[in-house]
Amino acid sequence: MPPTLLATRGDYEAFVDRYDTFLFDCDGVIWRGNIVIDNVPATLDMLRKRGKRLIFVTNNSATSRRDYVGKFAKLGMQAAVEEIFSSAYATAVYLRDVVGFASDKKAYIIGGSGIRNELEEVGIATVGQDDTAAISLATLGDVEPSADVGAVVFGIDYDISYRKLANAHVNLTQNPDCLFIATNDDRTLPGGKHVYPGTGALLSTLIHSTQRTPLVMGKPNTPMLDCVMQKFHLDPARSCMVGDRLDTDILFGIKGGVSTLCVLTGVADEASVLSPSAPQATYYMSSLGDLFELAQ
């Protein structure tokens, strides 16, 4: 069944009344980079005033949940740590609870402070964050695998360097027991006015060089889904996932058995949403901020 367009006040009222819990993607739904999307803060306030439960589920691993609380506040919104679920946090929970990551091992990180902070918060030591110094063929030989690296964890890294890739490569190819984990593999990242290379685009370099396939934590994959479903005990019939990417957010919602709303303020456009070959959203609308009309 093709997605239903939400366009009138009546559509918005019926949509909001149908659900108790809303799961929101962040990049491309709540904000683009550090620019909040028009009327989204007022829309979130309206939903809270109507007693709705809000959960934020982001594949962006660059920032820790605690730092996301600050970003929400800076952009005029309130969000508690317990409401925020990032791919970096899902990775930390997976390594601690599913893998039982050895306490004498470290995780080599290609990514931002979000991964380091979330892993260290669950007691996993990290290394590699600052490997940004220039390198040359003459100094490349200094890059050696390390027996105490038990995993390479890869996430969006705005300071990615050849040195980091070389360290990750030798650990993944010289030590078959070294885990290869990706926080997510989104192909693109919605920024200010455009989209840019996403985590998946950067990750493909290491997949190609090592010929190893990473275990991917974020939407639409089960590690993130299991964590969210278990932590929040969602009633699928009364829950809706709101996203801007069909192959991550909408597919995540479909796999979780919840309804889905695709907005057109991020990666997806109307043509891709209506394509019969794409994951079929329940609803679509121009912007989450359009629900602000119900606050007036």
Ligand SMILES: O=C(O)[C@H](O)[C@H](O)COP(=O)(O)O
């Ligand atoms: O490349 C990336 O990592 C993604 O584009 C980014 O993380 C998406 O974040 P989300 O839309 O899940 O908030």
Ligand SMILES: [Mg+2]
């Ligand atoms: Mg998004």
